[in-house]
Amino acid sequence: MLKKVIFTLTTATVVGLSSTLFTGVAHAETIEDLESQQSQIQEDRDAIKADLSDAESEIADVLIELEELNKEIERVDKALKENENKMDETQDKISEQEAEVEKLEEEIAELEEAIEKRYEILKERAISLQQSGGEITYLEVIFGAQDFGDFINRVQAVNKITDSDTSLIEQQEADKKEVETKQDEVVSKLDDLKEMEVEIKGMLATIEEQKSENEVKKDDLKEKEDNLVAMKNELEVEDSKLATLEKDVERSLSTATSPAPNTTVASASVGTDSKSDNNNVTRTSGSGGVSTAINAGFNHLGTPYVWGGKSPSGFDCSGFVSWAFAQGGISIPSSTSALASTGSKVSASNMQPGDIVFFDTYKTNGHVGIYLGGGQFIGAQNSTGLAVADMTSGYWADKFSGHVRSVR
Structure with a gap:
């Protein structure tokens, strides 16, 4: 991998x-x-x-x-x-x-x-069939018959009673088996x-x-x-x-x-003592120029956004741009309105790494950053702090005004 x-x-x-x-x-x-x-x-x-x-x-x-x-x-x-x-x-x-x-x-x-x-x-x-005493037994019922016809009737009556008892017992046993079978199934x-x-x-x-x-x-x-x-x-x-x-x-x-x-441009690149023809741009000696300004922020990515901040303890957008160029020996203003007229105007199609790019946020040119090349810029965003962002799509592409300034 x-x-x-x-x-x-x-x-x-x-x-x-x-x-x-x-x-x-x-x-x-x-x-x-x-x-x-x-x-x-x-x-x-x-x-x-x-x-x-x-x-x-x-x-x-x-x-x-x-x-x-x-x-x-x-x-x-x-x-x-x-x-x-x-x-x-x-x-x-x-x-x-x-x-x-x-x-x-x-x-x-x-x-x-x-x-x-x-x-x-x-x-x-x-x-009771074998005993005598207090209750009338089946034999007493049978032998108490008055004649043979009465005897036959009494025998039949006794048989019906016993058959009924037997049938009831058999039905109870069948019901019990049915319930037991049902219980087994359940x-x-x-x-x-x-x-x-x-x-x-x-x-x-x-x-x-x-x-x-x-x-x-x-x-x-x-x-x-x-x-x-x-x-x-x-x-x-x-x-x-x-x-x-x-x-x-x-x-x-x-x-x-x-x-x-061009001695003016050369001195600007290496940070010698001179004045640029660009508005509001002053160069001092021993700096490193635009290259240093571009790289200055990378060691401070994530620094929180602080209104009016101009140091690694906290930046706002224009404060960061001013601070970064100062690391390269280039003195420029620290407000977006002043930066918007700093240096020389460059068309968006010709912008180079180190150019200053502007975005129309809460106002025209309300946000500013340093172009890195490849469609990216570095700047202090109030939502993420100091970060690298893409200006070719999404929010920043919509807000990019096309206004670009160069301090070379």
């Missing part, structure tokens, strides 16, 4: 030396040295661009993985919900079956009690439901485990995405620094090869 990323460390070192490399007089470097530096910078930028391409490709892959994982998490959540509903239904049915079993047990107990009572009655009647169903409950619990535990694993994967992918995005941002910043350095080398080469160099 990103085999060339280590190259950015070299790049950072080169950029860190940029202010030193170009603070001396341009012709102190030989043309061969400058061309060698230019070639090295181009190689460094090519390596960074390759790393950027790799990072963007990996970010795209991670986003695809995240999308697929989110779909899988949705499926797992759906399965979890369905099984939870199934568990609720099963537990409700178990409660119903347990109540049914309890009811059948009560019915069986009542039938057994009724059969027992009936047995006692028959037992007493059977005993108990069997209850056992099946309890077995299903165990299976569903196991499924729920498995699904919960899958859900936890997916969430861990999601966190890992998100962290990977954040790291790749941070790396991409760092690479873009380094590329912007190299672009600035490359421009400085080109200007130095131009100065070294020019038969009649």
Whole structure:
């Protein structure tokens, strides 16, 4: 992954030396040295661009993985919900079956009690057939007949009574067996439901485990995405620094090869004592010029936005621009209104790293920053503090007025 990323460390070192490399007089470097530096910078930028391409490709892959994982998490959540509903239904049915079993047990107990009572009655009647005494027995009924016809009638009556008792007992036994059979069916169903409950619990535990694993994967992918995005941002910043350095080398080469160099511009680039023809621009000695101004803010990214702030403890937009150029030995105003007429006007199509760019926010030219190249600028934003932002799309593209000033 990103085999060339280590190259950015070299790049950072080169950029860190940029202010030193170009603070001396341009012709102190030989043309061969400058061309060698230019070639090295181009190689460094090519390596960074390759790393950027790799990072963007990996970010795209991670986003695809995240999308697929989110779909899988949705499926797992759906399965979890369905099984939870199934568990609720099963537990409700178990409660119903347990109540049914309890009811059948009560019915069986009542039938057994009724059969027992009936047995006692028959037992007493059977005993009374062999005993005499207080109660009229079946024999007394039969032998008390007046004639043979009456005897036959009495025998038939006694048989009906005994047959009725026998039939009642048989029916009670049949009812008991029916209830017991029904109880067996309900108990069997209850056992099946309890077995299903165990299976569903196991499924729920498995699904919960899958859900936890997916969430861990999601966190890992998100962290990977954040790291790749941070790396991409760092690479873009380094590329912007190299672009600035490359421009400085080109200007130095131009100065070294020019038969009649423009001493005003040269002195401006290296920070010698002179006055520029540009409005409100003063240069002092020993500074490093525009290159230093461009790079000055990178060590202070994240510095909070402070209204009227003009130091690394807190910047507002114009205060940062003024402070950054002061690090390069260039004195310019610290208000947006004054900066809007500082230096010379440049068309947006020709702006170069180190130019001052303006945005129409709460007013015309209400926000200001330093152009880095590649469609990016650095500035103190009231929402993020000191940061690098893209002015080719989104909010800043909408607010960019096209007003650009150069203090070279």
